[in-house]
Amino acid sequence: MSPLGPTAEWSPEARALRRFGMALARDNQWDDDEDSTAALVDSLVDRTLAARPEQAPRGLSRRSWLLSLFVRLYRRHVRLRLALEDGDEPIGARLIGESAARPDSAVERAMRAMSFELREALLLVALERLSHVEAAAALEISLSALLQRLARARAVLAQQMTPRPREAFRARSRAPHLRVIE
Amino acid sequence: VIAERDSAIAQALAYVDGCLPPSDRRDFEKKMASDRQIADRIEVWLAQNEAIRAAFRDVDQRVGRAGAAARDLTGRPPDRGRAARFVEEMRRARPIGPHAASAEIGRAVETRAAFSQAAIVRRLRLGMVAVAALLILVATAGPDPRERAAHFADAAIAAYRTYVGDRRQAVEFVTSDAKALERWLSPQFLQPIDVPDLAGAGFALIGGRVTPGAEGPAAFALYANAEGERIGLMVEPFESPEMTKPISRSTGEVTAVSIAVRAPASLTVVGREATPHLIELARLAGASSASR
Numbered sequence: 001m002s003p004l005g006p007t008a009e010w011s012p013e014a015r016a017l018r019r020f021g022m023a024l025a026r027d028n029q030w031d032d033d034e035d036s037t038a039a040l041v042d043s044l045v046d047r048t049l050a051a052r053p054e055q056a057p058r059g060l061s062r063r064s065w066l067l068s069l070f071v072r073l074y075r076r077h078v079r080l081r082l083a084l085e086d087g088d089e090p091i092g093a094r095l096i097g098e099s100a101a102r103p104d105s106a107v108e109r110a111m112r113a114m115s116f117e118l119r120e121a122l123l124l125v126a127l128e129r130l131s132h133v134e135a136a137a138a139l140e141i142s143l144s145a146l147l148q149r150l151a152r153a154r155a156v157l158a159q160q161m162t163p164r165p166r167e168a169f170r171a172r173s174r175a176p177h178l179r180v181i182e
Numbered sequence: 183v184i185a186e187r188d189s190a191i192a193q194a195l196a197y198v199d200g201c202l203p204p205s206d207r208r209d210f211e212k213k214m215a216s217d218r219q220i221a222d223r224i225e226v227w228l229a230q231n232e233a234i235r236a237a238f239r240d241v242d243q244r245v246g247r248a249g250a251a252a253r254d255l256t257g258r259p260p261d262r263g264r265a266a267r268f269v270e271e272m273r274r275a276r277p278i279g280p281h282a283a284s285a286e287i288g289r290a291v292e293t294r295a296a297f298s299q300a301a302i303v304r305r306l307r308l309g310m311v312a313v314a315a316l317l318i319l320v321a322t323a324g325p326d327p328r329e330r331a332a333h334f335a336d337a338a339i340a341a342y343r344t345y346v347g348d349r350r351q352a353v354e355f356v357t358s359d360a361k362a363l364e365r366w367l368s369p370q371f372l373q374p375i376d377v378p379d380l381a382g383a384g385f386a387l388i389g390g391r392v393t394p395g396a397e398g399p400a401a402f403a404l405y406a407n408a409e410g411e412r413i414g415l416m417v418e419p420f421e422s423p424e425m426t427k428p429i430s431r432s433t434g435e436v437t438a439v440s441i442a443v444r445a446p447a448s449l450t451v452v453g454r455e456a457t458p459h460l461i462e463l464a465r466l467a468g469a470s471s472a473s474r
Contacts, residue, residue, distance in 0.1 A: 129199075144192075154195075
């Protein structure tokens, strides 16, 4: 079996990066399929893990450093892609929830619809459980900027996951009518 | 007021994300007990954390590694659907090569003008032109097959030295699936590229890339065995006469063995293995390609 074969053979470090990468790179903005997203993420994981450990800054754990490298590589990808697609279609023109047909959970749909700056902050803290200080260092932003992003991301997530009044009405009308039978 | 509100939000976020020291945490919990609004917000945010962890717990497992890591410099993922369709169309289409084309022309000539008097004269003229063309071809013939094979071996050694030791750049397309690599490579060469199976010799595919060959672009597939030793396999499309014997070249520890396969391509195996082993691998790869 190849050393770079199925993901089950990956090191825990590589798998954790892939999990974070898949969560980060799934974005309504691009409308990529899962294979393309996985191909992108795997490439970025390879490049991240190829970094020399002596390049790691002092005071940052190896895990935070790798996540930080991954985020930087992903940001670079986004910049290049935006530059390449400039003029083809206005960014953000697609409607939120366009990918509702995909078999995702409500959280995944909400995360796809979020801007990636908010998504990367929330994923580092909620999914990867980095402390606020570590996450701010990984994203190369100030602690207050991180807190602002987290607050916005949580507000967006709450808004996306709360059923709108009309949907709530439909859900209620679909519920079976129960009667008390004596 | 804004600063106070921001501070309260920062404290709530720190509580939810486990960043408050224990003493501050206890104080915050007391505050939460007396303020329903804060308690509700914390409950929502804690539920968000749980939902995110549950949703993405196995997201890395949902898509296999087989189609991974084909990149150009932009990092843009390849359109595999389009590439696959292209290869399929190419495979369905009638092969158009010099031999097929000349056979086609020959049949047309026979049908239309087999018994005409003028055709005999025309054939004589064509024959003279063909003889002249053959003489010119002989006079300007390129290097003999062995010499060309040596060039392929040199190119394979250069590719091995350039890419195999470099973990970042070793392959452009990381996959253990030979078919997936063929689907990725073939459109780039406008002809089907066979990626041989060397599992019988204990070597598993790692991925591939396009690299400069001896005379043009070449496909370079990389394999590794259980000990982590890597060998490269370079396939360079060109019209070649059959070669009966493999050609080997060595530079330092790296040896390349080049053979021509039945398909219009050269095939070179390169690595740090002993020459007889590489010859064996080259023959295995050649047999694997020829059997398709």
